Amino acid sequence: MGKMMPSQKRTRSSKAPVHFEDFETSANLKRSRIKKTQIKRNVSSEPNALLMLSLFSGEKKEVELTGREKAVLTRKTRVLMTGLGIDNMETRDYIPSTLDRTDLVAVKPVNLLQAFGGRGLFATQDIAQGTVIGIYTGEVFDSVPAFDAYKAEHPGADDSYSMTVAGRIVDAARKGNFTRYINFSDTQDNMEFIEGHIKGRKVVLVRAIKDIMAGQQFLVNYNTHEERNSKLYFFLNPSDGWLSAEELHQQHQDSYQPFTIHINLEELGVTEGDDYQLTQAGAAVINSESLSDIMDLNPADIDLPQLKLNLNGQVLDFNTADAFTPLQLACYLGQVDNVAFLLAQGANKDYHQNNSGQFPLSLALAGYAQSPGNENKYMTVLNLLVFHQANIFAHDRLDRTFVQQAISVLSDRHFAALLNTVKSRKDINELFAYVDENDHDVVLYSIKCKAFNKLGLLLELNPEYFEKTFDSGNTNDARAFESAVEGYTSQQKRALYSMLTRGGQSLPPSVMNELEVSNTRGFSYNR
Template sequence: MPHSEKRKKKTPSKLDDYETSFSHENRQGSKLKHTKQKERKARDIGLFFFSNPEKNKYQTSTSKKNLVKKQFLTALGIDNMKPADYIASPLDQNDSVAVTPVNLLKKQGGRGLFAKQYIPAGTCIGVYTGVVFESQKDFDLYFKENPNADNAYTMNVGAKVVDGAIQGNFTRYINFSDSQPNTMFVEGILNRRKVAKVMTTRDLYEGEQLLIDYNQYSEDFSKKYFFLNPEDGMYSAKEIRDINCEEYTLMEMTADIDALQIKENDFVYATTIGNVILQNGRLSRLEIMPDQSALDLPFLKTSRFKVILDFDEADNFTPLMLACYAGQLENVDWLTNQKVNINRQQHHSGNCPLFLALDGYADGGINDRAIYREIIQLLIKKEANILIHDRADMTFIHKAISVLSTRDFKSILTLIQEQEHILFSDLFTYLDESDLDILFYCLNTKFFDKAKILLDMFPDYFNESSKNKQQKFHCKKEFKNAISDYNEVDKSDLMRILGDSKYNVPAEFLDALTSNEEEQPSYSL
């Protein structure tokens, strides 16, 4: 089940109803031991989604039914469930998906769910099933009485809790990603009961891994687990080279690239596409067009003995990532027109094409900035995910604050505000590892000019962040955290901005600039 990323997130308003109906609690990676206590408790207080015994018209023996079910599980690729534990639903698209080991997660025995064929956007691939507890209280009691239990597979459906840890269907194998989800949970009704449907959010193609965002927070997510991509499958880095041996060539790097953890004289395996980018060539001049499947094949790093390092050992990178870092605007345009994954992340760092364009901007000269700005603008127009994050929970905007010039920052923010696929207020809903959203990150790093740009574009920030006493308390606490090391000059500079009446900054926040008093929480009306 999901190897999740840590993400601190304020719930966007457009997800309020979704969050109320569906939550996935404390995603963690350990396996749940199948104890007799669990079986007894489930029988005592739980129901089963779609698992009531069917009337046996022909008196088929239990052993024969289990054999048929075992063959069914084998066809799905499931080898770690008992036939009696599989709970199907009438909406399951069994022929469209398969469970397959994920090489990146091999040390944990990790598996994932993959498309076996083209699946259109908006398809219900199945219903999330499992043991049903009548209330959260019942599940909490069970969890307390079973210390070895794992709550990584629980989901709230209305007032009930569905636990897919041991019993469930193939949907329990969908791994987590809040950066590249291609499925989502949608509340539905089936047989007059509320259920959680799993719906595709975009077209999926054969071989792609299904990923889902549980919209939850865990302290471990970004710190301990890999960043997963739809392309991550069962093959090791060496096997990918072997399968595509005609594409790959061993190349020696001629310079250090710190952003990609590459040193001069390192050897990497590069594809035809990768070689053109390494040599600063033009992909548009290729005489023979590579197969679509080869366009996004990553560079493969090697050890000092030229042995290919596997994906869990080293951060590999794609041709698009390198083209973005190298400032090759024409090649970035060519690759994005070929529909390569513009959101693909490095498994360890979480870096993606947008982040590497920022790294190139930072490492290049002033005269190079225009090219990198154009690359960033191109990626945004192609609907790159600007809410993608790294190990420190830094989103693209968090990073851009420290990297871009004020002029370029405003230009990029203006473009983002114009995009119909982006809700501008969502930019303010993600917190970094220090609990700072993008505005408070500006204040903490004392980029006052960029803070003013953000407030000018979203003047309702303080109104939206202080709708009730609890929200206002947390917002004020984060505000105090952001300005904790201010001197009198800093406070005066910030007061000149926040004192503008068009921002509707509550008096308590302005008072915080002159007060060191610790406020205690009070949520009463």
């Protein structure tokens, strides 16, 4: 995977899309078991035999290949890899599967990741939701300790290509098939890992969870977390491809026009006087024009990014200057009608700026905060986005989800209205699972912000929060609560205790101890 967008935020419970009790990959067809007394690679010592068994699924037995057969197999594999666009693997390391849809995919460099040779997997034709493109293959380790031991012995090894499945590890860092090139996204994933069966063997299928257009990048949620990722790496979108910003501009030259921005757009990284190449939709939004009145607006241009120019009039590349979409701009400016129009046209409601990480929901919140007196129109924008299933768990570089950001921005009345919209969604149960860089979920974040009215609303939605969330033996929970009430006075702690227990709820000992509760008389919380 290399360096890419941030990994999934920590959660209080494992949130893999599908949990697998067991799995098999093509690398398991012939392998050496890892013993407790001896750590060694859990793969076949004869990769060419592996390839034979993978390419020709009718084989029932392991076979010894002659020199000629190995040469033929190597040529077949090289042709396969060349057709896919893979030029940075040895043929002996490629482990295909019987389900690989090589007709649907291609491996290409990702322009945004060019500094470190990053590649991605792209659709070569439109792919329908539910399509299986292949099996995730790689070297298999029987246990997490075995993989940890391997990493300790090999300084360059890490978790970038590994997947934990029911205590076992499949690692595609050196060996695997084209699925190893799928980059990561925990906000715009369009693929998933799911258990399947091939002739009695359990396998890890790679399946589309959304319709994917030709040219879009495959993204998958690996459900792992590294502290540094949200701080350092790019946010990736399905539209982030192999073209540079200038190449994209040239390819769609008829859709762009030079434009000097006449206002400051701080959250988008735009300063008054900056020169851009804007699309027709982008220019209309900047000029506060109605998109629905433009008769010749090309729907294919809806998600084209607005491109910044340097002082010489050259298009700046994506890793240098953040681009933005017309929808992001309309959300930031609170243009209700244009937001509704763009959403109806299928605009990407979760598009992230690669560097800043801003997305439509976060930009609408920023506009709300910066436009006193116009809060209602921004609330309409937020409700439109939520209604159209924008990802409410999209996060910023501090790992704060949209809902956590809303806690610190919206008024109590508007937060209540937003929560009323959010709670009708199917993914509402995940609301309390995501935590920020300080291990604060929405409840602890409300406590940290002293947003007690919002805290009350959240606890009404989840009255058993403390009972379900806090494990008496989990020191991480205790530390998270401790940091949430850091800076509280004794009186504030007692008032918080009064609020948390006003419905007769009991609190875990770690919370009681941190609140220094001995006598709560005279302290109360009034909502």
